[in-house]
Amino acid sequence: MSSPLLLCLALPLAAGPQAAPPPADHGLSPVAAFLAGGDLAGAEAALNETLEKSPGDDDALFSLGVVKFLGGIEEFVQFLSAHGSTDRLGGLLPFARLPAPPNADPQPVSYEQWRQARVELIAAFDEADAVLAKIDGPVDVRLALAELRLDLNGDGSAGEGERVLSLLGRGGLQLEGRRGVRGDEPPAGDGLVTHFDRADAEWLRGYCDLLSAILETMLAHDAENWWNHCAHLLFAEPEGVPAYLLTDLGEGFSVGRIADAVAAIHHVNFPVREPERMSRARQRLLGMIGHSRAMWELILAETDGDREWIPGPGQSSSTGVTMSRERVDGWLTFLDEAEALLNGEKLVPFWRPQPADRADAPNGVNLRRVFEEPRRFDLVEWVQGPGAEPYLERGEATDPAVWRRLQRLFNGNFFGFAVLIN
Structure with a gap:
């Protein structure tokens, strides 16, 4: 914030x-x-x-x-x-x-x-x-x-x-x-x-x-x-x-x-009071992704580079932040991954392991359904696992290696950079 x-x-x-x-x-x-x-x-x-x-x-x-x-x-x-x-x-x-x-x-x-x-x-x-x-x-x-x-x-x-x-x-x-x-x-x-x-x-x-x-x-x-x-x-x-x-x-x-x-x-x-707000929240997050992509397209086309708020590769920032081309590419990868999660094309990995004898067991949370089918939010149940159960599915989950790479690219402070870059 x-x-x-x-x-x-x-x-x-x-x-x-x-x-x-x-x-x-x-x-x-x-x-x-x-x-x-x-x-x-x-x-x-x-x-x-x-x-x-x-x-x-x-x-x-x-x-x-x-x-x-x-x-x-x-x-x-x-x-x-x-x-x-x-x-x-x-x-x-x-x-x-x-x-x-x-x-x-x-x-x-x-x-x-x-x-x-x-x-x-x-x-x-x-x-x-x-x-x-x-x-x-x-x-x-x-x-x-x-x-x-x-x-x-x-x-x-x-x-x-x-x-x-x-x-x-x-x-x-x-x-x-x-x-x-x-x-x-x-x-x-x-x-x-x-x-x-x-x-x-x-x-x-x-x-x-x-x-x-x-x-x-x-x-x-x-x-x-x-x-x-x-x-x-x-x-x-x-x-x-x-x-x-x-x-x-x-x-x-x-x-x-x-x-x-x-x-x-x-x-x-x-309990859910205004369920339509959850759907609007997902659309707003997708809108944020679109604006972030448009921002980087404009930044990468710039020919100046002095005292930028969000700098591109080779540009100077008034706040001391630097963005190499590798970091920019990493951020664009994050946007793709986040969009896939919000659209339910990829799943958020479920942290509790499933029984070994169940090859068809659900392996991730469908984030799209979390927003589009809201239910009572119980923090303890989500931490334990049952809160996520209505949204569990079998499918392709986001690769943890992607997120580890983002952490490395941003000096272990990906979230801090994300707060600035959005």
Whole structure:
């Protein structure tokens, strides 16, 4: 979830009243000051004015798509902050681990409000995607990533502690040894000036699909019972949770903390609430694969190569990431494998061995059916095996050697690279 928050793009317009000067002249868009001041509303208004005069302005379309994407993120983090987000699950629950600003007076929050916040986030991603889909020509915008701010606590201004990079935390994007983007360090040098182009429009559309797919999968299931037992691990004043669970357990080891951890696992037993969302999630993941392929086709055709967001072979990246041709080919292989799994053409290997005397025993999970025929999700049963049983089939399984090779290509950190590349 962290890396898409970095994709804030330069907007070709004049600065607004909260604008801060760019760190240096690297050909930054004049409207970079809007984002440096956290003024998304001003940026959107100015972009809409530009597009009224020039509907085919691809730079403006690109920038507007990004502003809408960031607007959704900003509103979601404001929701977390307003309700005293705590995330005592250590970042295990998607979209609950963003470091929202602390709130001394958190407001009560219900399970339905938590659902609605995620519904609205999907809507924001869909709005961004709809704008980006209108782009049909070159894009050329530049922005200093380290200068970008959002109004994360909803007080009407974006302060020094509300830089977009702060959402990365200490881990940041450390994909190449010690190089990369850190969220806990002050901006230095040129402020991570990055050149965004047409390929990055496909990147962001793919990310909208990926994040929406995760949200759709969560919303397809009803987690209210989990909420009533464990929501105090996410928010300061959750409704529906017994008062004794809201008591402060202090720091360090305690029986209460262990009990909460056990309960958080035990209650991951979700009935299906909106099954159509699972089918939509699969389609969004297939859409992400299509956008990723389109992105690499555009990147491999580029003749420049300075300060790229996602670099191709021989190109330099503003974040220190490198992509050799071998890595690119490996990524394209991953896309093929992922598509085959989502379409049920290959199976996810079942981890429990079958009886030796059953040559026709099922050997893998049909992932397509998991999405198209959703059932109650019980985490413990999936880990043990019975949860997967309705989807077990006999057929060609994905080759573990493919995934081992990907790990080697990406220095044992394929997942980290995948978070960035999508």
